[in-house]
Amino acid sequence: MALTAQLNTTRPAPRPVESKPSGPLRAGYSSHRPLHATGQAHMATVNGGSNPSWTGFMCLLAAASAGWSLADVAREARTAPGMEHYRTKNTIRGRKPRNAAEAAARLERQWAKAQHYAALQAPLPRRQAPVDLSELTVIVDATDDLLTRFRVSPGRWGRTEKGISQRTILACVAYLSLQTGKRTVAASIRDLALMAGLGRTTAADALTALTEAGYLERVSLSDGGNAAEWRLTLDFSTGYGTLRSQPLNNPRPPTELFNLRTLMLTTLERQLTEGRHDLFTRPGLGHLAGQLYALLSEHPAVTVKTAARLLGVTVRHTATILSRLRHHRLIVKHTDGWARARKDLRDRAAKTSGVAGFLADRANRYRAEREVWAWWQAEVDQMNAAPRQRSRRPHVSSRTLTFIGEAAGERQWPRYPRSRDRRADHQSARQLVDDGALKPDAVWKYLGNAA
Structure with a gap:
């Protein structure tokens, strides 16, 4: 019980940008451009706190959410206490200064990743604590069942390009619902398209198809400057206790509910951000290649047959995608099949393919x-x-x-x-x-x- 209580106190916030600093703050420090209070606290964390790498990324995520540029971040990295990770590196003999080229390359890679997270979280309103836990329970159960359907019926969502787009858009709506704690969420077609890395027409077609198939419900149409409102239907999710002849009102404890919510948010964030890149757009390697690349972040290694089963496509199609990823050195040969390369070369591959930006x-x-x-x-x-x-x-x-x-x-x-x-x-x-x-x-x- 004591260990569980300790882990609950150190549980990360549902929105990483709102997490608490991991160390003391330098009094009087202020960034050269405005940031929200939590981002400013991460910037002021002395020596990056107990985890300089994590603190440094939180600084980048706060800056990306505030609309900073790479030049702004590079300027702040010279003096910000919380960005110690981009000035020095951890060695056996303590932290040593990085050379200029290494520091710039690391900052640029992490900045690109922070921008993907910021794009995913851009449509989110100001966070409020869920008031009705029964509604949050319904959202968590529905999202859990949806993720299960993605896993056990991959062919429905991965066999065609339309199916892949529908899966991603549905994941975006589920992510927004989980983050806000509301069954009904307002999201414009362009917001969902930017979150998913798709075009607005593709996103609109996916929303229409999902509504007709009964996975989504359009609660209200767009009106003037207000976005349309969407809601996950519960037709594919059986409510808690409905399989009993006499349903019992025995909901999950709040701690378990919030932990499961955080776990699913992490899963959806990883799937949506890892596959959201210039390289995985339609002119590049395609959206399915992005899903396979994101899949390799969940598994140490996969064989061609395993990847084909998880994606719901043929072995031949999977082998073609793996070949393209290997051509750009994004994956390497592994004893158990294929694994992601240690160095992320997606930006370089996007430049080579002519889709950078x-x-x-x-x-x-x-x-x-x-x-x-x-x-x-x-x-x-x-x-x-x-x-x-x-x-x-x-x-x-x-x-x-x-x-x-x-x-x-x-x-x-x-x-x-x-x-x-x-x-x-x-x-x-x-x-x-x-x-x-x-x-x-x-x-x-x-x-x-x-x-």
Whole structure:
């Protein structure tokens, strides 16, 4: 009992970015860019705490969630107490300084990994403690049954490209539901697509297919700036005690419930982040190759037949994927089959394949699409308002620093571009957004005439 109590006190937080520091904090330390309180605490952990490697990654994850760049992180790594792992390495005689090339390479690799985690957790709202444990129990049981179905019926989810996409999208919805503790979660198609490393049309098709198959329920449609709401159905999950003639109200203890929830969150995070990479997009090696690569993080080694059984595809198809992974030196030969290489060479393989930056470009496109949509919605509200209630908005070319200091939702948009026939010019609006004309610190000289 004492050991169980001790392990429960050291149990990691469901969201790693919100975990507690592993050591004392340096008083008065502050990062050069804003971070949330927990991230700032990790940055201020003296000498990286009891686990410098873990603390260093928590610093990177907090920075990625806050929108930092690699240059920002590299600057902070020079002085931040919590980023000791990226300055020195542990040896028999204590910690010794890393050489500049080694430190930069390690920081860049870990930064890429932190960005994948941050992209997965981006749609999550501010965390709140679950109030209704009975609802959380239903979510945990449904997710547990879903993961079991993924494992015992791999052919349903891995035989076709559509099935692979549906499996990933369903895992994303389950992840959001587990993290929030709510059966109904709001998630836009683009959010789910970025979480899964898929395109928005592929994600939309997967959501439609899953809804028709009864795995998902669309609770509400998207409305204006609000995303659609989704819920895992319980048709594939038998409630606790329903197999008895007289059901007993005997739910799991809270500690066991939270531990199982954390375990499943870790499983889903590993599956979604390990397979989310530029190399595993459709122009690269494909989404199934990403699932196989993620599978090798759960097993020390697998044979071709074992991998084929776990993926639900043919041995020939599996051998082809393994051959491609071996070609890029992502896997090595093992006595029990194939294992992951110690060094992660996915970034180099993505550059060789010509797909480096593919996911980042997609995220930028979706950000621009959302920006244009929000701009147009503001324009529609302006047109529908009474003439005396319409605000006087400047043209986009005459605006300088109008957005700085304004809270979210209070943004004053400039006039929407119009064509010669006074219709909305969406193409020009998209071009302005792509060029950064709506950024708070942008100063533009638009060559066209003000509308």
